[in-house]
Amino acid sequence: MSTVADKPPALAEDEDQPGFALQAWRRLRQGELGPLPALLALALIWAAFQIANPNFLSPRNLSNLVSQTAAVGTISVGVVLVLLLGEIDLSVGQVSGLSAAVMTVLNVQHGIPGPVAIIAGIMTGALIGLLQGFWITRFGVPSFIVTLAGLIGWQGALLYVLGQTGTININDPVIIGLTGTFLSPVVGYGIGVLAVVVYAANLVIGQRRRRAAGLEAAPINRLAVRIGIVAAAILVAIGVLSADRGVPLAGLILVGFVVLFDLIVRRTTYGRHLFAVGGNAEAARRAGISVNTIRLSVFVLASTLAACGGILFASRLFAVNYSSGGGDVLIDAIAAAVIGGTSLFGGRGTVWSALLGAFVIQSIENGLDLIALPSTVKYMVTGAVMLFAVTLDAIARQGRQASGRA
Amino acid sequence: MHKLRTLTLVASMGLIAVIVASCGGSSTTGSTGPSGKIGLLLPESKTARYETKDRPLFTNKLKALCPNCTLLYNNANQDSSVQQTQAEAMLTNGVKVLVLDPVDGKSAAAIADKAKQQGVPVVSYDRLILNTANVNFYISFDNAKVGQLQGTSLLTALGSKTNPSIVMINGDPADNNAKLFKQGAHSVLDGKVQIKKEYDTPSWSPDKAHDEMAQALTALGNKVDGVYAANDGTGGGAISAMVSAGVNPLPPVTGQDAELAAIQRILAGQQYMTVYKAIVPEAEQAAQLAFDLLTSASASSMTNGKTTNNGTADVPSVLLNPVAVTKDNVKTTVVADGFWTKADICTGTYVAACTAAGIN
Numbered sequence: 001m002s003t004v005a006d007k008p009p010a011l012a013e014d015e016d017q018p019g020f021a022l023q024a025w026r027r028l029r030q031g032e033l034g035p036l037p038a039l040l041a042l043a044l045i046w047a048a049f050q051i052a053n054p055n056f057l058s059p060r061n062l063s064n065l066v067s068q069t070a071a072v073g074t075i076s077v078g079v080v081l082v083l084l085l086g087e088i089d090l091s092v093g094q095v096s097g098l099s100a101a102v103m104t105v106l107n108v109q110h111g112i113p114g115p116v117a118i119i120a121g122i123m124t125g126a127l128i129g130l131l132q133g134f135w136i137t138r139f140g141v142p143s144f145i146v147t148l149a150g151l152i153g154w155q156g157a158l159l160y161v162l163g164q165t166g167t168i169n170i171n172d173p174v175i176i177g178l179t180g181t182f183l184s185p186v187v188g189y190g191i192g193v194l195a196v197v198v199y200a201a202n203l204v205i206g207q208r209r210r211r212a213a214g215l216e217a218a219p220i221n222r223l224a225v226r227i228g229i230v231a232a233a234i235l236v237a238i239g240v241l242s243a244d245r246g247v248p249l250a251g252l253i254l255v256g257f258v259v260l261f262d263l264i265v266r267r268t269t270y271g272r273h274l275f276a277v278g279g280n281a282e283a284a285r286r287a288g289i290s291v292n293t294i295r296l297s298v299f300v301l302a303s304t305l306a307a308c309g310g311i312l313f314a315s316r317l318f319a320v321n322y323s324s325g326g327g328d329v330l331i332d333a334i335a336a337a338v339i340g341g342t343s344l345f346g347g348r349g350t351v352w353s354a355l356l357g358a359f360v361i362q363s364i365e366n367g368l369d370l371i372a373l374p375s376t377v378k379y380m381v382t383g384a385v386m387l388f389a390v391t392l393d394a395i396a397r398q399g400r401q402a403s404g405r406a
Numbered sequence: 407m408h409k410l411r412t413l414t415l416v417a418s419m420g421l422i423a424v425i426v427a428s429c430g431g432s433s434t435t436g437s438t439g440p441s442g443k444i445g446l447l448l449p450e451s452k453t454a455r456y457e458t459k460d461r462p463l464f465t466n467k468l469k470a471l472c473p474n475c476t477l478l479y480n481n482a483n484q485d486s487s488v489q490q491t492q493a494e495a496m497l498t499n500g501v502k503v504l505v506l507d508p509v510d511g512k513s514a515a516a517i518a519d520k521a522k523q524q525g526v527p528v529v530s531y532d533r534l535i536l537n538t539a540n541v542n543f544y545i546s547f548d549n550a551k552v553g554q555l556q557g558t559s560l561l562t563a564l565g566s567k568t569n570p571s572i573v574m575i576n577g578d579p580a581d582n583n584a585k586l587f588k589q590g591a592h593s594v595l596d597g598k599v600q601i602k603k604e605y606d607t608p609s610w611s612p613d614k615a616h617d618e619m620a621q622a623l624t625a626l627g628n629k630v631d632g633v634y635a636a637n638d639g640t641g642g643g644a645i646s647a648m649v650s651a652g653v654n655p656l657p658p659v660t661g662q663d664a665e666l667a668a669i670q671r672i673l674a675g676q677q678y679m680t681v682y683k684a685i686v687p688e689a690e691q692a693a694q695l696a697f698d699l700l701t702s703a704s705a706s707s708m709t710n711g712k713t714t715n716n717g718t719a720d721v722p723s724v725l726l727n728p729v730a731v732t733k734d735n736v737k738t739t740v741v742a743d744g745f746w747t748k749a750d751i752c753t754g755t756y757v758a759a760c761t762a763a764g765i766n
Contacts, residue, residue, distance in 0.1 A: 053625065061624045067650070068617060108754060159451060166454025167612075167639065167667035171755045180650055245652065317616055318646040319667055321639060322452035327611050369621035372603045 037392040038340050038356045041385055042363065049367035056367055059244035065359070065366050066241065067179055070250035071096075071312035073358035075329065076336040077257050078305030080354045081298050083337055084265070085278045086346020087143040089302045091132065091150030092333055096310025097325020098154045099125040101161045103311055104168050104320045107175065114174030118311060125307025126300055128154065133299030137292040143299070151330070159322060167321040170314060178253070178315040182246035185238075191252070192238045196231040203227060250312055254355065257305065262351040274298065279347030309333075335382070336361050339389040360385060440701050441474035442503075445496035449509040449533070450484040453610070453639075454665055455685060456507075457481070460532075463689035464505070471697045484609065486510040493517040497524055503696045505529045511536040511582040511716075527699045530721065531692050533583055539719040542699060543709070545692050547683045548725045549583050553590020556660040559679045559730050560632050561598060563658035570631035573622045574604040575615050575644055577636040584610075587636050587662070595634065602626055607640050615643030623651045633659040638668035638680055645676050664731055664740050669751055672733055673759035682731045682739050691724055737765050 049056040075092050082089045103121030106112040112120070132150055136143045162168065170176060183191070203223050210217035241247045265271035276284040277294045285291045313329075314320045338344060339360050340353025361382060368378045446464055448456045465477055478496050482489035486509040496504065497520060504521050506528055508514030515538035518528045522540035530544040564570045572595070577584030584606075595601065603622040607614050615635065623630065628651060635641035641661035648656055658678035661668045671677040691708060713720035731739050740746050752760035760766065 055625050058624070061621075064620050064624055068620070111754070159457070164454070164458045165666040165750065166458065167642065167665050169642075169667045169670055313613065316646065316650070317612055317643060318649070319612065319642050321612060321642075321667075322454065323609065323611055323613075323639075326452065327609055327613070365617060366621060369605070369618050370625050372605060372618075372622070372625075 035341050035350070035353060035356050037389045038353070038360055041339070041389060042356070042360050045360065045363045045367065045385075049363070049370065052367070053371050056370060059240050061366065061370065063182075063241050063244040063248060065362060066251035067248045067316065068366060069355075069358045069362040070179065070248070070254040071309045071316065072329065072332045072336060072362065073254045073309075073355050074257055074312060075306050075309035075333040076340075076354035076358050077261055077351055078302035078309075079333045079337045080340075080342050080349060080351050081261065081265070081274070081305075082143070082302045083342050083344060084274055084347065084349055085295060085298050086281070087136075087295070087298070088334075089132075089143065089147045089299065089306075090330060091128070091147040091154055092302060092306040092309075093325045093327075093330035094151050094154035094158065095125055095128050095303050095306040095325070096313065096329060097320070097323075098128070098158045098161065098310070099307030100310035100314035100324055101158050101168075101320045103175070104170055104314060105161055105163075107172050108168050108170065114172035117172070118175060118178075121311050122304060122307045125303045125305075125310075128307075129300035129303025130296070132303065133296035136299060137296050155326070158324065162320065162322060167319050170318050170320070175311070175315050176318060177249070179248065179250040179312055180315070181249040182244075183249065183252070184246055185242040188238045188242050188247040189235070191247070192234045195234055196227070199230055200227045250316070253308075253312070257308070258351055258355045261301075265351055270294075270297075275347055306333075332358075332361050335386050339386055341389075344390075357389075360389075439474050440472055441476075442700050443476045443478055443496075443499065443501045444468060444696050444700060445478045445493070445499075445501035445504045445506075446480075446531075447489060447492055447496070447504070447506045448479075448481045448531075449489065449507050451481050452484065453663070455663060459685045460507075460689050463686055464693050467690040467693035468697065471693060472700070475697075475700070482509050484509055486513045489514070490517055494520065497521060497526060501526060503527055503529065503699045505531050505692055505696050506535065507531040508533050508535050510580060515540075529692060529695050529699070530716075532688065533581070534714060534716050534721070536582065537717040541716065541719070541721045543695050543724065544714050544716070544721045545688060545695060545724040546583075546726070547688070547728045549586035550590040550593075552662060552681050552683070552728045553587040553592075554594050555590075555681055555728055555730050556587070556634060556636075556662065556679070557591040557594030559732070560634055560658060560660050561594065563678045564599070564632050567631055569600055571600045571602045571626065571629060572632040572634055573619065573626075573630055573644070574601055574634040575618055575636060575640045576604065576606050576634075577640065578608060578610050579606040580608075581610075584636060591634055591636075599632070602630070607636075610637060610639055612639040612643035615640035616647045617643075619644040619647035620651060623647065623653065628653055630657055632657045635660050637662040638665040638677075639663075641677055641680075642667060642671065645671065649676075664745060666746055666750055669731075669736060669740060669746055670756045670759075672731070672736060673751070673756055673763050673765075675733070675759070679730050679732045682729045682745070684726065684729070684743060684745070686743065686745075687726055691726075695724070733763055736763055741765055 055061055075096055079089060079092060099121040102124045103117045106120050107114055107117035132146050135141060135146045207217045207223060238247055265274060273289045273294050276289055277291050281291050310325055313324065336357030337354055340357030342349025342353045364382050364385065365378060448460060451457050461479060468475060468477055478499060478501060480492040482492060489509050504526050506514060506517060511534055514535045518535050518538045518540040521528050527542040528540060530541045532546050534544055535541050576588045603625060605618040607618065633644050635644050638661040641659050645656065645659055656676055661677055661680035664680050664682040668677055668680045672680060708724050709722045712723045712725055714723040729739055741748065748765055752765060
């Protein structure tokens with residue numbers, strides 16, 4: 001939140017310089033694709049499904065889409081953080097299931113109130129992250145191995161926690177309310193307007209500071225255009241969702257996580273250290289960054305976010321069962337981050353890619369279910385989209401190398 | 407440093423030795439009666455029944471029949487190549503009878519053929535091993551009848567509604583039983599209802615079922631008169647999707663397996679029915695079949711001459727009858743059998759519903 005001026009050059013917002021369009025084109029040529037492939041994919045997918053079924057872009061279905069995206073998107077935010085570090089966390093799916101199971105067992109079988117049980121579930125995730133992060137940093141075991149062990153081990157713990165009965169129904173109104181609550185239009189628009197005001201104020205203050213510090217700053221009319229675009233996007237989204245049941249609380253939770261972690265990653269010292277470690281751990285160490293502390297904290301964050309995602313899954317299903325957190329959850333969470341434009345090679349990507357990628361994946365599943373196509377097609381299409389997005393990233397990487405930026 | 411590494415190596419070797427030794431099992435050598443190793447292979451651990459019902463019931467019955475026998479057990483966690491490896495390990499360990507619940511009926515034929523080469527008889531448990539002549543017995547429920555039972559119950563619940571619209575949420579397309587349930591249900595429902603949307607649900611995933619139902623509701627504008635769900639997990643997914651979409655009152659939803667969560671939903675009026683397959687007789691009769699095969703006694707008396715065609719041969723079959731459970735007969739079926747006790751079912755928010763159903 002502090003100073004924009006002292007960002008490292010690779011992360012600087014180049015559009016704050018003259019010749020914006022030219023700059024943007026140059027960045028594309030140099031392989032700075034950012035979210036472009038994912039946005040392109042999303043547009044294509046939405047257009048195709050809208051042609052196949054006119055219900056696809058209806059408020060009801062877009063509302064479904066937001067609710068469906070919330071859980072995977074939340075888990076994916078944690079995956080993005082780990083990927084930025086150049087590491088991997090394969091245990092997020094099982095951790096999400098286990099944390100949700102702990103919450104449910106405490107709530108249903110031990111009568112602990114919903115909010116306390118939710119916190120206990122989240123703490124379970126944090127503790128698991130602490131354990132895995134400690135193991136990775138203390139013993140130098142690759143994160144791939146430690147979290148692979150987690151993938152297998154936490155599955156066993158899930159079966160143990162659920163015990164003999166298998167599926168457990170959730171009836172707690174607070175837990176169910178996490179995904180079952182829809183904000184009234186007044187509240188929805190209120191939050192939307194507030195978000196726009198904060199965003200605008202942030203931009204304007206940032207620009208004043210740059211000017212006061214004698215740096216180049218964007219002219220006020222360009223700021224106005226940016227604010228206008230963001231305001232339009234937010235208000236249209238709220239308008240569409242309000243035409244159905246209102247803005248889903250789960251969607252708000254996801255966006256909240258994305259904004260929070262985006263700010264942490266881009267605007268804090270911690271975030272810059274994270275990028276530094278992901279870009280080149282040895283260089284970061286020599287620069288005096290405590291590499292292990294950063295690593296440990298990121299694994300804690302990833303597991304904690306996985307727990308939050310698992311709780312959203314359970315809230316949506318009104319139940320946890322032996323397959324909670326299994327199946328496609330892990331693959332979807334990683335694919336979402338990668339499709340959204342976060343590099344698998346560390347040090348490059350944004351938290352927004354989790355949201356965007358999760359939307360792409362969920363749009364495919366949503367649309368194919370809407371026209372009731374068999375799952376054979378669903379898997380193949382999801383695979384193809386992922387390959388397409390990652391290929392673009394790889395080509396872009398070559399472009400960056402050619403222009404000396406990677 | 408070098409010394410430390412050697413020490414670690416020695417320590418881990420020791421650990422491995424201990425693990426291997428403890429897994430080897432110790433056959434209790436009694437003085438009288440038959441003895442031998444019997445292998446039980448179950449397909450997965452994500453559905454509640456296998457680890458919590460089938461395995462202990464089979465183990466206890468076998469222990470009662472044959473105190474000197476050793477049971478080797480493994481669970482394939484829904485991976486057919488893992489199951490093949492587990493079966494090979496059991497054959498290497500010298501099992502005399504193999505009781506196999508295949509992950510995948512077709513690929514399990516390889517296991518049955520290998521067992522035959524070593525003279526080991528095979529019991530196909532719950533799911534049929536397909537396309538091989540080397541299966542000695544098949545024990546299961548009449549699975550086409552399960553689908554019919556679900557379909558008939560749904561029609562009963564729909565009552566006199568003219569040309570009702572339903573959504574079908576079937577099971578895993580890789581599971582032969584899921585195919586039979588689907589066929590059975592279609593044989594009853596086709597022509598009497600409009601099937602507006604139909605899905606196959608990979609891995610029987612409740613989360614997937616939730617998404618499928620949410621999308622069906624969107625496509626149909628929430629107009630659904632009934633839902634055919636192949637089991638309780640998918641039924642639960644469909645119900646949560648309908649509640650989220652604001653469908654009220656809930657239309658009748660079918661299920662299968664008599665999971666605790668489903669029994670609770672039935673009592674609370676959210677789910678219409680489930681299919682109760684008494685796992686007690688299935689597991690115990692399978693243990694009996696295995697024991698008969700071990701002692702070379704004729705086991706055919708249990709089949710009453712029934713057979714099931716698996717694509718290659720007519721396999722002598724023990725086919726048990728499934729029962730439809732609705733709110734009215736929870737007490738006289740699952741509770742009376744001790745499948746679930748009152749203490750299991752009547753917790754928290756379900757106490758009132760239990761009392762209303764006369765379970766107390």
